[in-house]
Amino acid sequence: xxxxxxxxxxxxxxxxxxxxxLLSLDDVDVIAVCDKYEDxxxxxxxxxKEKKGNTPFMTTDYKELLKTEGLDAVLISTDWELxxxxxxxxxxxxxxxxxxxxxxxxxxxxxxxxDTWERTRVPFMFMENCCYNRDxxxxxxxxxxxxxxxxxxxxxxxxxxxxxxxxxxKENRHYRLRNYLTRNCExxxxxxxxxxxxxxxxxxxxxxxxxVSVASGSCGMEQYVEDNxxxxxxxxxxxxxxxxxxxxxxxxxxxxxxxxIRLDTSLPRSYNREFTVRGSKGMYEQTSNSVYxxxxxxxxxxxEYFDEYKNTAEQFKDMLPDSWFNITQEQLDAGHGGMDYIxxxxxVDRLKAGEEMAIDVYDAAAWMVVTCLSEESIKEGGMxxxxxxxxxxxxxxxxxxxxxxxxx
Numbered sequence: 001x002x003x004x005x006x007x008x009x010x011x012x013x014x015x016x017x018x019x020x021x022l023l024s025l026d027d028v029d030v031i032a033v034c035d036k037y038e039d040x041x042x043x044x045x046x047x048x049k050e051k052k053g054n055t056p057f058m059t060t061d062y063k064e065l066l067k068t069e070g071l072d073a074v075l076i077s078t079d080w081e082l083x084x085x086x087x088x089x090x091x092x093x094x095x096x097x098x099x100x101x102x103x104x105x106x107x108x109x110x111x112x113x114x115d116t117w118e119r120t121r122v123p124f125m126f127m128e129n130c131c132y133n134r135d136x137x138x139x140x141x142x143x144x145x146x147x148x149x150x151x152x153x154x155x156x157x158x159x160x161x162x163x164x165x166x167x168x169x170k171e172n173r174h175y176r177l178r179n180y181l182t183r184n185c186e187x188x189x190x191x192x193x194x195x196x197x198x199x200x201x202x203x204x205x206x207x208x209x210x211x212v213s214v215a216s217g218s219c220g221m222e223q224y225v226e227d228n229x230x231x232x233x234x235x236x237x238x239x240x241x242x243x244x245x246x247x248x249x250x251x252x253x254x255x256x257x258x259x260x261i262r263l264d265t266s267l268p269r270s271y272n273r274e275f276t277v278r279g280s281k282g283m284y285e286q287t288s289n290s291v292y293x294x295x296x297x298x299x300x301x302x303x304e305y306f307d308e309y310k311n312t313a314e315q316f317k318d319m320l321p322d323s324w325f326n327i328t329q330e331q332l333d334a335g336h337g338g339m340d341y342i343x344x345x346x347x348v349d350r351l352k353a354g355e356e357m358a359i360d361v362y363d364a365a366a367w368m369v370v371t372c373l374s375e376e377s378i379k380e381g382g383m384x385x386x387x388x389x390x391x392x393x394x395x396x397x398x399x400x401x402x403x404x405x406x407x408x
Contacts (some may be wrong), residue, residue, distance in 0.1 A: 001028070001072065001351070001352045001354075002352070003028070003029055003165055004025050004027060004028050004072050004076060004348050004351055005028075005029045005031045005070050005071055005072050005073075006022060006028055006029065006030055006031065006032075006071075006072065006074065007030070007031065007032035007033065007034065007056075007057075007066075007068060007071050007074045007075070007095075008022065008032075008033050008037060008044065008067060008074070008075045008077065009035070009062045009074060009075070009076050009077065009086060009378075010032070010034075010076060010077035010078035010100075011033065011035040011040040011044040012040065012041065012076075012077070012078075012172075013076035013172075014045075014077050014100065014393075015035070015040075015049070015075075015078075015100075015338075016044070016047075017335050018075060018077055018100070018340070018344075019033075019044055019047060020047075020334065020335070021295075021304060021334050021335055021340050021341055021342070021344050022075065022084075022344065023047070023048065023051045023052060023329070024330070024334055024341070025344065025345065025348060027348065027352070028348060029052070029054070029070065030048050030052065030054075030056055030143075031054070031056050031057065031068060031070065031397050032056050032057040032058075032059070032065045032068040032071060032299050033045055033048065033057070033058050033059075033060050033061050033065075034060065034061070034064075034065040035060065035243075035287050036060050036078075037060070037075070037126060038060055039317070040082050041058050041060055041065045041189065043057065043260065044056075044242070045057070045058040050072075051361075053067065053237050056087075059319070060180075062078075062086055062095045063089065065088055065124065066089060066093040067093070068111055069088050070138060070246060071095055071114075072093070072095070072096060072351070073096035073097070073098060073123070073229045073351060074086075074090050074095050074096070074097060074098070074234055075098040075100070075101050075127075076090070076097065076100055077097070077100040079175030080102035080103060080105075080175055080187075081105060081175070081286075081375050082299065083099055083100065083102050083107045083246060083367075084104065084105075084113050087099050087113060087116075088112060088113060088116045088122070089371050090115045090122075090149055091117060091120045091122040091124065092116065092120065093283065094120070094122055095353055096120065096122055096123035096124070097122065097123070097124045097125070098125050098127050098344075098347050099124070099125070099126050099127060099302050099364060100125060100127050101126065101128050101129075101188075101191070102188070102190075102371075102372025103185070103187050103189060103191045103368055103370065104187060104192075104365075104368035104369050104371055104372050105372055105402045106168075106372050107369055107372060107373070107388060108367035109331070109372075110248065110279045110364075110366075110368055110369045110388070110390060111217060111365070111388070112331060112366050113364065113365055114361050114362065115359060115362040115408045117208070117363075119160075119342055120206060123357060124349055124357060124361045124364070125347050125350070125357035125358070125359055125360070126189070126190075126249065126359040126360070126361070126363055126364035126366070126367070127344075127347070128194035128343075128359055129292065129335075129339045129340050129342060129343045130190075130194055130195055130273065130339065130342040130344070131192045131195050131198055131343070131359060131403045132339040132342045132359075132403055132404070133195070133336070133337070133339040134194035134320065134324055134339070135275060135286050135289060135313075136286075137278065137283040137320060137321065137324070137403075137404060138284075138313055138316060138317065138319070139195075139199070139275065139277050139313070140195065140198065140199050140406075141288070141316065141319040141408070142157075142284060142295075142313070142316050142319070143199050143279070143284075143408075144402070144406060145276060145319070145370070145408075146256060147280045147281030147282060147291075147316075148224060148277060148278075148280075148281055148283065148284070149279040149280030149281030149283065149294075150280045151199060151200060151257060151277060151278070152246075152256065152257055152277045152278060152279060152280065152281055153257065153258050153259075153260075153276075153278040154196040154199060154200065154257065154258075154259050154275075154276060154277050154278065155196075155201075155259065155260040155261065155262075155274065155275075155276045156191075156192025156193070156195070156260075156261055156273050156274055156275045156276065156286075157190075157192055157262040157263070157264055157272065157274040158188050158189070158192055158198060158261075158262070158263055158264065158265065158272060158273065159262070159264040159265070159269055159271065159272045159273065159274060160269075160271050161265065161266075161268060161270075161271075162176065162265040162266065163220065163221060163224040163265075164224075166221060166265075166266070167225060167232055167233070167236055168226075168232075168374060170233050170235070171233065172377075176290065179241060179243070180221060180241050180242070180266070181239070181241055181243075182242050182374065182377060183380075184215050184218075184242045184247075184378050185213070185243075185244055185245055185247065185368075185371050185372070185374045185375035185378060186213055186249045186261065186263050186371055186374035186375075187243070187263065187371055188263060188371075189249070189261055189263070189367060189370040189374075190367045190368070191262045191273060191372060192262075192273055192274075193251075193259070193261055193367050193370065194359070194363070194367055195205050195275060196259055196261075196275075196277075197363065197366070197367060198403065199277060199314055200253060200255070200401050201257070201368060202253070202363070202366060202393055202395075203360075203362045203363060203390075203395045203398060204257070204398040204399060204400050205255075205395065205397075205398065205399075205400065206253055206255045206395070206403060207253065207254050207366075207387075207389055207391075208251050208252070208253055208255055208259070208366060208380060208385050208387045209249065209252050209253060209386070209387060209388060210251070210252050210384045210385060211249055211252070211257060211370060211373055211374065211377060211384070211385055211388055212247070212249070212250050212377055212382050212383070212384050213247060213249040213373075213374035213375075213377040213378050213382065213385075214247070214248055214377075214378065214380045214382045215244030215246070215247050216244045216245050216246040216247075217244065217245065218240070218241045218242065218243055218245055218266070219231060219245060219246050220245045220266035220267040220268075221241040221243070221266050222240065225237060225239070225264075230262070232375040241266070242368050243266065244378070244383065245264070245266045245267050245293055246261040246263070246264050246267070247261050247262065247264075247374065247378070248260065248261075248307070249261050249262070249263075249370065249374050250376075251387070252368070254290060260274070261370075262274075270404065272286075273288060274286060278358050278388075281293060281294050283293060284297070284313060285355060288305075288306050288310045288311070288315050289310065289311045289312075289314070290305075290306075290309035290310055290312045290313060291308065291309070291315075291316070291339045292309055292312075293314045295402050300367060305371075305381050311371070312365070313385060315390050317384075319408050320406070320407065321348075321404035321405055321406055322405075322407065323342045323344070323345070323346075323408065324338070324402060326400065327341070327342065343365065343403075346403065346404070351393075356401070357400070358399070358401060358402070358403040358404075359403065361390075362390050362395075365388075365390040366390055367388065369387065369388065370387075373385040373387065403408075
């Protein structure tokens with residue numbers, strides 16, 4: 001395959017940005033666009049025509065898009081509820097899948113996704129861009145060199161003030177609003193969990209066994225509505241949001257590691273994924289981009305520690321993959337500081353070469369299922385929930401696979 005003919009389903013905020021990335025890849029042709037809202041589909045059509053000169057097939061029915069002649073792959077960037085159903089229909093149609101992230105709504109949905117891939121073997125990749133981010137890759141490289149010793153604990157968060165986005169969901173036709181109104185769960189786990197799962201070789205010699213989730217009360221959204229009621233949809237005034245402001249989820253792994261992830265999206269704060277790796281010989285902290293090894297100087301004051309060790313991880317930057325040395329400013333600006341471009345470049349290259357996808361269907365199922373299991377755990381007062389083995393035992397012998405090749 002010399003060129004990849006792609007379709008894109010879903011042209012909201014995220015889908016629009018991803019369309020820009022696809023159009024920047026010189027070996028990708030966007031031949032079909034779809035959104036359930038006709039104006040969004042038309043905007044995508046116009047964008048493709050403007051940048052590439054071709055006129056893609058346009059539809060509001062994704063099933064019609066999947067019939068497009070010559071279609072090699074589809075990128076799914078719709079509301080969360082439709083991710084798995086569309087991915088299943090695409091694989092059944094013989095169309096390779098690039099699936100944007102989100103949480104699953106049931107355990108059965110995740111098994112259905114895996115079963116479809118195992119039956120069809122159509123290429124499938126879960127597009128968790130943070131696995132390709134520079135910080136996470138730098139920490140992974142250091143871990144792979146054994147400098148942290150035995151990794152025993154990892155943590156991370158999706159800490160992002162989404163109050164404006166969520167409360168304007170009706171005006172912007174955004175799916176997060178209905179989820180925050182009716183669900184209480186770890187609704188967006190994969191940005192922090194994906195890189196951690198890769199470091200811990202989840203589904204490849206290790207697996208996540210169980211989780212416990214607890215939720216704080218919910219007041220952030222309601223306070224935001226009250227404070228901005230002159231500019232907020234009046235239908236939200238006085239409405240109670242189901243989603244807790246802070247969700248903490250503890251995951252236990254078969255090989256003895258513990259994972260802590262946190263959802264923090266409805267209180268005032270600045271963005272932070274708080275990615276942390278702890279081992280028997282040292283640690284990495286994303287907030288300070290620091291490494292600390294056994295025997296180094298200790299500080300009682302976190303401020304003094306930050307001043308001493310800030311950016312000390314950069315001493316290992318030569319171990320980063322070539323993609324982070326060859327990236328252009330345009331590619332850095334394409335989305336999320338370059339990780340979006342590197343991720344899509346990897347998907348396209350693997351698809352063209354017929355190679356195994358770096359983040360496969362088993363990863364997608366294991367990471368997405370955290371959402372529905374957390375919802376059950378919270379409802380039951382923090383009761384443990386078993387995490388299924390979607391590989392059905394194959395994880396025991398599957399070799400480790402990083403998303404990139406490190407320089408060592």
